[in-house]
Amino acid sequence: MIVAIDGPAGSGKSTTAHAIAKRCNLKFLDTGAMYRSVTYKCLADGIDVNDEEAVSKVAEAARIDFGRSAEGQTVLIDGQEVTHQIRTPEVDRNVSVVAAYPRVRHAMVERQRELGYTGDVVAEGRDIGTVVFPNAEVKVFLTADAAARAHRRAVQREGGDAGQDASAKADAAEEQQILRDLVRRDKLDSSRKESPLKPAADAHLIDNSGLAPDEVVQKIVDLMDEARSKSQAPVPAEPEAPAAAKAQEAAPAKKPAPKGATGEKNKPGKMRAFAGNTFDDYYDHGMREFPLPARALYAVAAAIVTFVTKVLWPWKIEDARKLWDDDRGRVVVMNHTSMLDPVIVICSLYYHGKRVRAIAKSEFYTNTFVSWVFSRAGTIPIKRGTADLKAVRRAQAALKRGEVVLIFPEGTRIKSDDQPVTIHGGFSLMAQMAKAPVQPMAIVGARDITPRGTHWKRFGRVFCKAGDCIEFSDLGVKGRKQQAQRMEEVAMERVYALRDELRQEHPNKK
Template sequence: MIVAIDGPAGSGKSTVAHAVAERRQLTYLDTGAMYRSVTLRCLREGVDLADEKAVAAVAAAARIEFSAGEKGQTVLLDGQDVTADIRTPEVDRNVSVVSAVPAVREVMVALQRAVADSGDVVAEGRDIGTVVFPSAEVKVFLTASDEARAHRRAVQREGGDAAKDASATADAAEEQQILDDIRRRDKLDSSRAESPLRAADDAHRIDSSDLTLDQVIDQVLALVDAAREGKAAEAKPEAEAVAKPADEAAAKPEAEAAAKPAKKERVSAAKAKPGEGHMRAFAGNSFEDYYDHGMRDYPLPARALLACVVCLVGAVTKILWPWKFEQGELMWEESRGRVLVMNHVSMLEPVVVVCSLWFHGQRVRPIYKSEFDKAGIVTWLFSRVGGIPIQRGSADLKAVRRAQRALQRGEVVLIYPEGTRIKTDEKAPIHGGFALIAQMGKAPVQPSAVVGARDITRPGRFFKKLGRVFLKVGPCIEFSELGVKGRKQQAQKMEQVAMDRVWELRDELRRDHPGKM
């Protein structure tokens, strides 16, 4: 579900969107903060805001991220916390100029849509319901009088909250300056050629001038709940329609009867949320269905294929490269979802991990680089064995959300933080996304290591070298054990602690098995 809240500056969009997201478990998307971040970077770098090409270049290069912390959402610009810096008067006065640049809006809209593709969101801004998400299930245009908005913003800058404290006051001169800025900004926003501020034709208008914050939130929540009930009502007859063709097709040719249920299944899957809806054998399930659904929900043929592959490959690798897990019980006796990280030296270790855990009744979702998907047969096979593709070097939120849901289902997510096979002892740069995934899935991180597999593939040789392979597993690391507060700090600490433990396990294996690399 997408909830789009539009309105002029100071109308309370951010506060309402935050509350709606929290109460209905939706992701909050602060689009205004994105434009403000670009504005801040332009101001810091001395970029002429009249030079649209220069401003667009800043937008394209800026790395804007959001991080949820104990005190609310944090805005990161190129890795730096700018939550407070983007709310200054100087940014207020210039953000409309930056956001009016077509190339800037193109970059920001693409990023906003990518976030929404990964799950349900509440987005607020000035063109959310008209341009960014014109098909949003709920559209709200929230406004208030100029004076009310200026007063709220002035109180906010002094650390108060006029929405919760009707008696809150602010400096009169400051409030007048904010009022002038708001009126100037309204004129710019509503008259710009690119995505002007206006209410969508099907938006619900709410004037909050004389309403309390709770009254506004309640009105929006009522719209959200009504939209959800409407979607549920639409889904029921659709589900019944999917079942009908089985009877109606009985008197028709076999080819036509076989084709219709598959077609209906694809339509149903397209409208279902990720991971919802049934997967049926030989019913045209897409790769996306396999990425989004739990492995135990896979159709019987796919589960049978996985069992055959695991038994066959597990037996062959055990014979050619006799592998052994040390402290394996730490991995096998865990029944909860967790992120498993280890060093990556060959294509053998992911196979061994998947096979070993499968024999112990656990399902593994290996995260693999999307470059492998260039070959259709590889995509087909990887999807059936639980793989989740990820685009390296980008914020692939869809892959992150899929991994998050897998953890919440109790599946194991296997990640190689080095990102590629490492054939030397030099530590490669670490892709720290595994800590974020574990945080989002409320799961621990389990370190492991392998030795003996690095030299399986010899330079210039087609045949693989035979030999024993050893793996070792450590206990799970909980975020609560790290001794730091704040989501960002915890993620950084987890990256460091988990990978240090991986190297320790590798070194322990080398001491116990001399000559194994």
């Protein structure tokens, strides 16, 4: 579950998020601390916060992490612990300027998503529910009048806690200065062009001016319980049709009215032939919903490509029934050796009634013609090295529709056994979010098509092998993060085990 808490400065977001994280065993993602860390680094390095280019470069290069200590959560930027340094008046006065820069926000949002989509989290900030996690299960917008917020912040700087001690006092002059800073910051945050401070349309508004921290926490915990119950609620059975309706259904059907006579509009979002469908339309719709010309083109291309590749590089899938006979949406993971790899899976499954959405790196889509071809082929672009939420959601939707999502976790074609390999584990998150299994598969012989150091193609047989699907329930671990990590390990272990079996069966094939 993701809990998004937004609100203006001093509204108690951090206190509330900390308490929820502790009470509900969630990871606490302090997004405000990330912007403060960039601000602090700029100030410490003598960089003018009004120099957008210089500040943006700092944000894009910075590595921000969260740690633990006896005192609680710590914040680090480029390995330096800055937990206390980022809470000074100087940082307070400059953080809104830094946070308003588009490139800074983009860099921070990417890092926040990367940190957030590894398990259950509670995140607080100013655009969590609107930008960072727009699909969060629980969204809250905390607010309080400016005077109450200024008092809390002033007491906090003197080491107190106004939430726990209503009688806590602070220096009056300091409190007035904080009030002026808060009012100025509220104006900056709510009027900036990039991700302005505003509640999400589906956020729950909580004014905590007169509420104790425990009361605010309980309200949010109640919202979390409500969200869980909704997600687990069974779909109600369709009610029995009244007798009159049954009689009407039994009567001869009337002739449909001429097209356009009823004034009914087409189904929202429906794709139509030659109607200017965008690339996003193809990424977001099921492949069976593609317009007829696109489906016809796909069928012709599949026939041609299957014939040509079968002639030039005769390929065979061992234990293919494991791949063909399962009608569930699932993630297929595979070692990657050549451009033939996805062709075999896509064409083979196509002729057994399955549609495959291959995940491809976004670098392929810089050319309009390639984007046109890839979109009609059903691929989904993903930005490598980032937590690409849009790609994850598209894959999740495809899996729930019963489509197969094909991913090469190695990220690039591996041309030799001594080539370093980095496994990209996003596939387990996609499967986990869609409650889908992961199926390992391996290929040998395709690497020989284009030997290392040459572009000339060689002919030869290619062999694949499909493994059994892996269910999250069979992994023997609990917790979303632990299950995702275990799935990555088990799935790739089985991919390489299948590859080794093929190499034993077919010596000299790589």
